[in-house]
Amino acid sequence: MCGLVGIWAKKSEGRNAFGFIHAATEALKHRGPDYLGIKSYTNCALGHTRLAIIDCEPRSNEPFESADGRYCLVFNGEIYNYKSLRNDLEKDGVKFTTN
DSSP, X not given: OXXXXXXXOSSSOTGGGHHHHHHHHHHTGGGXXXXXXXXXXXXXXEEEEEOOOXXXXXXXXXXXXXXXXXXXXXXXXXXXTHHHHHHHHHHXXXXXXXX
């Protein structure tokens, strides 16, 4: 089971929250011992610890960031029909970087 943490700040304090996010993410490391990742932005910061089960390659480490950098995602869960969803999205031109 992975661990995730996030913080949102009204003012431009997201980057200043890195220390807090790092400490909080470290505290969750027992939930995801395979990788620890953090992304910080102007108004928010996200942390993720990963328990690698499917696609154990480093390219699947989170947080995920969209190609244009506009979106960031941390996720804990299983999408059971991910193969059929992926096929449908690829038909629409979506490009994936992980399995």
